[in-house]
Amino acid sequence: MACSYKHFFILQIILGSSSVHRQKVLSEMGYNFTVMTADIDERSIRKEKPEELVVALAEAKAEAIIPKLPIGHFQKDAEASVLVTCDQVVVFEGTIREKPSSKEEARQFIKDYSGGSAATVSSVLVTNLRTGFRKGDLDKVEIYFHAIPDQVIDNLIEEEMILNVAGGLITEHPLMLPYIKQVVGTMDSVMGLPKALTERLIVEAL
Template sequence: MSSAMASSMAKNSSPFKVVLGSSSPARREILADMGYEFTVMCADIDERAIRREKPEELVKALAEAKAEAIKLKLHGEDSAQERDQPTILITSDQVMVSKGMIRERPKGQEEAREFIKGYSGDKAFAVNYVLVTNLSNGASKGGWDIPELCGYAHSDDGCEFDLEFVLSSTEMNYTKSSNRCMFWFLQIYFHHIPEDFIQSVVKEGHMTCVAGGLKLTHPSVLPFIKQLIGTMDSVRGLPRELTERLIQEVLGAK
């Protein structure tokens, strides 16, 4: 493997190799807690060059682009022994949705301030997409982890969502699945966030360098979260249940 890959040990060894295509410490921790040994490799792509209007389309496109970039890096580097053992690649992406707008990692302090102010006394949604690729045979499975509040049209190419309805709905909470798409419901409701807290967070910087511009799991942020409907691993960017299901599906694919 490339020298750019850093080894990360987990609880138990697996009969297959795992590559995590992310530099996120949170995703590393979640995957390790799931019991996997894995290596880490970053895609190093220009995410801002990839644009989509809908959040579910954007996270899917970014996860796929990361996978393609990493596959190119790995091409020709594997040995015969590695080809004999299944190797899976996990890539993912997350955006927040607030007031009908997609919130990625902020470009700077002013945008981070704008994002956080928008959350104050309101709600936001975390939209995740996870892609698992079997590098040994090329099979891949992907799934969204987004609010499943609206009717959707399912096709072989994916799903379409009525985002306006999603943003105006708060009561429904259920899960549907298919061979192609899986949905989990995740909403974050916020208390009022004081201006002085926003200023201090933006000035420090380390809590705003994430999708949505606010590290929701930080102890100083938790008091401002009124309600979280969903799982903390989804907030952190790697939904455990979805990821495990995709791993098992891609390992079983011929």
């Protein structure tokens, strides 16, 4: 839902993510934004706990993007400018899952979810580009699945987009939706950008 402060000044947002799902969610929130990518080696950053890993990756993305901003980029026209960086992992039976490294791994991921459950852990970090102030937080969602037929898994694998999402988990996909038994949390969080959390962090960072 749009907040009233949007109507009082020009807010420039840079989304530090190439994810079409995050872009869709941010658009649904009523924001205009530009997109920049960090282009970091995410697998070079390792943490034992999923919460620590997603926070570290969101911070690393911000650190990589800010130096690439042209001088004055975040001052022209806008009265306030923020950078939003995010990360997400899937946790299955206590194990962190990032983007599948192959179709074979993606297939195994989905087979594991069939008839079971998994969780997403997402981080959002908002950086005020004028002041340097940062505010971040986490959101977690639990997803429970019906049994997923092998043919559905095959079709998902063939589309290959599954290789670009954490844990190969694309719950919003039309092929997957019928096999979602329950979501404890919000679908926007599963898509990588929890709306309520992002809105709160933007307000707190300004």
